[in-house]
Amino acid sequence: MTGTVRSPCLAESINTALADLLDQDPRLVLIGEDIGRLGGVFRVTRGLRERFGADRVRDALLAESTIVGQAVGMAMSGLVPVCEIQFDGFTYPAVNQLVTQAARVGGRWNGRISPSLVVRIPTAGGFRGVEHHNDSNEALFARVPGISVACPSTGEDADQILRYAVALGSPVVVYEPIRLYWRRSSPPRSAEPARSPTAARVVRRGTDLTVATYGAITDEVLEAAHDLAPDVDVEVVDLRWVAPLDMDTVLESVGRTGRLLVVHEATKDVGIGAEIAASVAEYGHDALRGPVRRLAPDRRAYPPGDFEKDYMIGVREIRDEVLVMTK
Amino acid sequence: MAVKSLSENETAPDDDTRRTLLRHMLVARGVDEEARRLQKQGVLDLWPSCEGHEAAQVGSALAAGPAATVVPSYREHAVALLRGVTPEELLAQWTGRTFCGWDPHRVRFFPYTMVLAAQTLHAVGYAIGRRMQGLEDFVVVYVGDGATSEGDMSEAMNLAAVESASVLFVVQNNGWAISKPAEEQMRTSVAERARGFGIASAAVPGRDPETVFAACSRAAAHIRGERAPFLVEIRVGRINGHTTADAQEVYRSSDDIARTKAADPVTGYADRLRGQGLVDAAWFAAVETEVREIRERLTKEYA
Numbered sequence: 001m002t003g004t005v006r007s008p009c010l011a012e013s014i015n016t017a018l019a020d021l022l023d024q025d026p027r028l029v030l031i032g033e034d035i036g037r038l039g040g041v042f043r044v045t046r047g048l049r050e051r052f053g054a055d056r057v058r059d060a061l062l063a064e065s066t067i068v069g070q071a072v073g074m075a076m077s078g079l080v081p082v083c084e085i086q087f088d089g090f091t092y093p094a095v096n097q098l099v100t101q102a103a104r105v106g107g108r109w110n111g112r113i114s115p116s117l118v119v120r121i122p123t124a125g126g127f128r129g130v131e132h133h134n135d136s137n138e139a140l141f142a143r144v145p146g147i148s149v150a151c152p153s154t155g156e157d158a159d160q161i162l163r164y165a166v167a168l169g170s171p172v173v174v175y176e177p178i179r180l181y182w183r184r185s186s187p188p189r190s191a192e193p194a195r196s197p198t199a200a201r202v203v204r205r206g207t208d209l210t211v212a213t214y215g216a217i218t219d220e221v222l223e224a225a226h227d228l229a230p231d232v233d234v235e236v237v238d239l240r241w242v243a244p245l246d247m248d249t250v251l252e253s254v255g256r257t258g259r260l261l262v263v264h265e266a267t268k269d270v271g272i273g274a275e276i277a278a279s280v281a282e283y284g285h286d287a288l289r290g291p292v293r294r295l296a297p298d299r300r301a302y303p304p305g306d307f308e309k310d311y312m313i314g315v316r317e318i319r320d321e322v323l324v325m326t327k
Numbered sequence: 328m329a330v331k332s333l334s335e336n337e338t339a340p341d342d343d344t345r346r347t348l349l350r351h352m353l354v355a356r357g358v359d360e361e362a363r364r365l366q367k368q369g370v371l372d373l374w375p376s377c378e379g380h381e382a383a384q385v386g387s388a389l390a391a392g393p394a395a396t397v398v399p400s401y402r403e404h405a406v407a408l409l410r411g412v413t414p415e416e417l418l419a420q421w422t423g424r425t426f427c428g429w430d431p432h433r434v435r436f437f438p439y440t441m442v443l444a445a446q447t448l449h450a451v452g453y454a455i456g457r458r459m460q461g462l463e464d465f466v467v468v469y470v471g472d473g474a475t476s477e478g479d480m481s482e483a484m485n486l487a488a489v490e491s492a493s494v495l496f497v498v499q500n501n502g503w504a505i506s507k508p509a510e511e512q513m514r515t516s517v518a519e520r521a522r523g524f525g526i527a528s529a530a531v532p533g534r535d536p537e538t539v540f541a542a543c544s545r546a547a548a549h550i551r552g553e554r555a556p557f558l559v560e561i562r563v564g565r566i567n568g569h570t571t572a573d574a575q576e577v578y579r580s581s582d583d584i585a586r587t588k589a590a591d592p593v594t595g596y597a598d599r600l601r602g603q604g605l606v607d608a609a610w611f612a613a614v615e616t617e618v619r620e621i622r623e624r625l626t627k628e629y630a
Contacts, residue, residue: 061486063482070448070452073450074452076453077456078460101440108426109431110425
């Protein structure tokens with residue numbers, strides 16, 4: 001064990017970033033269920049209504065299509081809406097507005113408008129949430145042209161991603177892992193900065209095997225990597241974005257290590273891991289010393305709380321998989 | 328051509344306005360006929376005809392005035408032309424060249440939205456956004472009866488009501504959601520439904536553009552005065568199929584189709600103004616020349 005380090009938690013970093021952005025840009029407006037008076041069910045937007053007013057920190061109707069649909073209209077009017085969906089599993093009523101409208105508005109207007117629109121979605125499990133409160137549906141949007149999808153695993157990255165997203169000129173969905181919102185200690189990471197706001201980050205340098213991962217489970221991957229050292233030296237790539245995917249960083253890493261394991265919390269089939277594996281098979285085959293493998297839950301619904309430990313990928317499974325691949 | 332706007336309390340059109348209404352209806356009809364002809368030739372991929380909707384579209388658009396921002400569905404060709412979209416621009420997307428042939432900012436007429444009722448939430452959000460920026464816009468959103476079954480329509484009405492958004496909902500009820508008749512779509516009128524959401528509303532017949540013009544002028548005055556939404560449901564006849572790809576003869580009786588054609592708002596209004604001596608043969612000849620030139624231009628551009 002290498003232990004853990006104290007770091008600002010995700011919720012605080014996002015709160016600070018949103019406050020800064022509201023302060024700097026009068027066009028910015030927040031829309032979401034219970035984000036104002038309550039400060040959000042996770043308190044991510046705590047204090048913002050008091051500071052910036054109910055007009056700019058808007059308690060939305062409990063209707064997700066309304067949240068994103070009105071945001072599309074607001075973006076057309078010149079505002080920069082940052083929406084919050086309360087839980088990942090409640091995103092689906094807004095999918096039509098995101099996929100058929102937000103993603104296509106710029107093209108439909110022949111580039112005459114390029115609306116920035118951010119949708120923040122608390123995501124992933126591990127906290128005994130009831131049905132629909134533990135989903136990971138990032139792959140759904142990752143394959144929609146016109147939508148960028150970010151999956152930060154630290155407050156620092158969330159901050160950078162949000163500041164980039166509000167100025168992008170096209171919609172960005174940001175998945176924020178619920179179990180990281182208030183976590184204050186995490187495995188140590190390399191301080192190496194990302195090459196660009198949309199680039200992946202090599203969060204641990206290693207020589208024997210690359211793990212590409214993203215989101216909350218990045219902490220488990222890092223813990224497994226630290227556990228395995230010095231017998232196996234694992235390199236960890238935190239993708240940070242799943243659309244666009246920074247395959248350059250993944251391929252360069254695989255070029256150094258010769259082995260790739262993809263780990264994610266979303267179910268395996270037709271997922272982000274499949275896309276990465278296919279790209280490495282296409283463009284990095286010569287570097288591979290063994291087959292690319294994926295570690296992710298089977299294709300089934302997120303189970304009731306009593307069974308989530310069986311469902312989720314833990315540190316032990318990651319260690320075991322790495323050992324199998326490097327033996 | 329200039330679009331006239333009226334003072335808030337004036338609702339009955341004057342004679343110039345009546346001639347303007349008819350002229351826009353005749354031009355829209357000519358463009359629609361040419362588009363249908365070009366579609367038969369394979370030049371257009373598809374065309375959702377607005378024949379039968381002209382009085383509703385021209386009456387509402389003229390009443391809304393040139394300052395309003397229009398958020399259309401996909402059949403508001405008469406509104407588009409009245410707002411200054413050129414016939415060439417209007418047809419461009421149906422020939423496969425683009426998703427929107429005009430500059431939406433220039434004419435304040437947004438791109439067509441194919442996904443039913445999605446634009447209703449955009450319209451309300453746009454109105455809220457403009458108000459927040461101190462630019463109170465008057466937004467007119469068009470939607471058909473079939474699309475009012477979509478959840479987004481109900482969500483947009485509720486949002487507009489609770490936000491008191493300056494939005495005029497214009498529902499063109501042509502009695503058919505492609506093949507599903509209105510009586511199988513709803514147990515009440517859309518106007519009545521709007522009142523359930525707390526939105527003032529009116530239901531008017533859509534054959535006479537003056538009736539529509541008066542109702543929409545009153546609605547616009549309400550919206551501007553109260554800074555609150557209003558819904559006008561206009562009953563129209565759908566002369567052709569849902570689009571050129573729709574064979575309405577399969578599901579619609581020939582009597583019904585014949586009755587709808589006989590109640591054509593364009594010929595009806597032309598006969599009326601001619602009978603009243605407001606327009607004469609020379610006036611019609613001038614409009615016919617204009618329409619013929621438009622049709623020739625469209626053929627030259629696309630055929």
